[in-house]
Amino acid sequence: MSTGLISLIVLGLAAVGFVLGRNRAIRDAGGDTRVLHSLPFFHGLVVFLATAVPAFLVLILWLIVQPMIVNSRVSGMIPADVAPDAAAQTLALSDVRRISGGLDAAIDQDKITPDELEAMTTDATDVRALLGTVGVALGSDVNPAVFEAAKAYRKLDATGAIGRTIAVLAAALLGFGIAFPRINRDFRARNASERFITVTLFAASTVAVLTTVGIILSLVFETFHFFTLYPALDFFLGTVWNPQFRGGSELGILPLLWGTLYVSFIALLVAVPVGLLSAIYLSEYASRRVRTVVKPLIEILAGIPTIVYGLFALITVGPILRDYFAQPLNLGNSSSSVMTAGIVMGIMVIPFVSSLSDDIINAVPQSLRDGSLGLGATPSETIRKVVLPAALPGVVGAILLAASRAIGETMIVVMGAGAAAKLSLNPFEAMTTITVKIVSQLTGDTEFASPETLVAFALGLTLFVVTLGLNILALYIVRKYREQYE
Known part of the structure; x- marks a missing residue:
């Protein structure tokens, strides 16, 4: 049956x-x-x-x-x-x-x-x-x-x-x-049914915790297995990424970590100013009619498949940057570059900053604005010195969400930045990220007993630690400014 x-x-x-x-x-x-x-x-x-x-x-x-x-x-x-x-x-x-x-x-x-x-x-x-x-x-x-x-x-x-x-x-x-x-x-049937509902809600609340614990344990065990086959010092301090499934591999994470942070940094340089300024405009200056039209249009960006963004980077943005910036400045000849992936990824995460920041700014009590304006402050001064500081914890959370989304992106990097693992400051060179290499190491007929395959778990654990560090930093900033403005 x-x-x-x-x-x-x-x-x-x-x-x-x-x-x-x-x-x-x-x-x-x-x-x-x-x-x-x-x-x-x-x-x-x-x-x-x-x-x-x-x-x-x-x-x-x-x-x-x-x-x-x-x-x-x-x-x-x-x-x-x-x-x-x-x-x-x-x-x-x-x-x-x-x-x-x-x-x-x-x-x-x-x-x-x-x-x-x-x-x-x-x-x-x-x-x-x-x-x-x-x-x-x-x-x-x-x-x-x-x-x-x-x-x-x-x-x-x-x-x-x-x-x-x-x-x-x-x-x-x-x-x-x-x-x-x-x-x-x-x-007492009502009491019995309510006890069951309480237990059900508790079980539901523990699903996320248990899932997180399971993910961490699986990463830790497989990473430990990897470090029994490959030296940890060479992994964390190595500057060359050259996996060879027949032996002689060099699996240094620094080029991948640098590419991940470089692409994400450029993406945030695009997304944070544009998203935050658009959120301020929509919440403080735009009319109701403009807001009802513009905000859904911005949020459409979040619903576009990443493969479409990848094609946009490969066909449109990459050639433009190569022909009008990289080649005239003698900085590169490839359309695949960190700048290409960073700009397109920044466009993709604009809604994460804009929409969330708009909701957070609207949640600031109107009494704070009225008090500031009543004391003679201009609207721009009220936004800079009252509204934004009060909304800062939520804005930091929105930026953190955008950063996490950028760090975990794969398809845009594959099509926009290439797959070359290197250490370079030139934003018009092809580079790659940790997520791309995790996919490449686990693609095809793989044997989960070689360091070239197990390295994917070490990369995943490293990415998890980086994201956790961003969360801790954001929590510190939120607590510091929350104490100041509460």
Whole structure:
């Protein structure tokens, strides 16, 4: 039984439980709901939650654990000569799952019966022909051990699906059997349902925290593995980035870190003045009619796909900078440069500064403006000396968001700045960033046991630390000025 069908059955049982629980409460009260401790709705809600929640928890847990168990058992069936290392093991398991899905499709389409499948030989030609009839293409011949593992995988998966259905329905019925008898006129159904809602809200609030912890732990463990294969000192102080998957790699992060900060700095030089000045105009000077037209137009920039910005950088901005600035000044001959990527990225993050700063400036109490104007200050003096200092914590947050967006951008850098890792002050030279190299190191058939692949996790952890440092700096600035103006 599919997961979707099980979910619908559980929701149906929970809905029936809601109706039965509500009717039981009304019946126990003799039809007078005023004698109930809680409204009939809460009695039905308790039964609904008791039926649905345990069943869905079992379903989620089963969906997480079953693939791990099945993969563990099937991987033991693949001989060492077929999968000598971790990368080959992963590819073999991928073939096992693909073949298993093809066998299920063949049975569903009456291409073969289960008994015929069990008696089928492991001849590669027969297997490939059978899979070809259901549209499953394999890049190489089917190894007999892999074919047997696929048949075992299919059996284990089918058994797990049956067990999942039984376990989920049993959890739903058990929850119903525990909650329904408790329904009576004195049962504090509202309190029970509110406690459940409180627990649900707490669980939701911890999702972000647990996700962050999981990301950090995965980065830390893989980075530690990388530093067991490559010297940490050479990584942090190296000035050459030259990965060679056959050995002899030089994996210095300084060129990538410099390119990341250089491109982001130019982007902020474009985005912060334009975004902040536009926010001041929209909030303090523009009429309502102008504001309703201009602000949505600015926010459209945030909805343009980054690939479009990349094409704009590659086709328009890059050639203009090369022909009118770089070549006349003898600073370069390439249309891919830090300046190209920085300018286009700055245009992209203008809405992050403008829209957020506009909302923050509008949140400054009007009484501060009225008091300043009443003391004889001009509108521009009021903005510079009253409004902006009061809105500074929020403006800093908007700039930080723009900086984080710029640091994490990849596509614009690939198409606008190139992929050359170098240390240079010339803004018209091609450079690259950390995010671009993370993608390049994890692209293609990679083996997660070499330093050239594991370096991506070290780069990711470094980028995380840089972003964390920006957050700490922004928090310091916010606290300093908040104490001054509160």
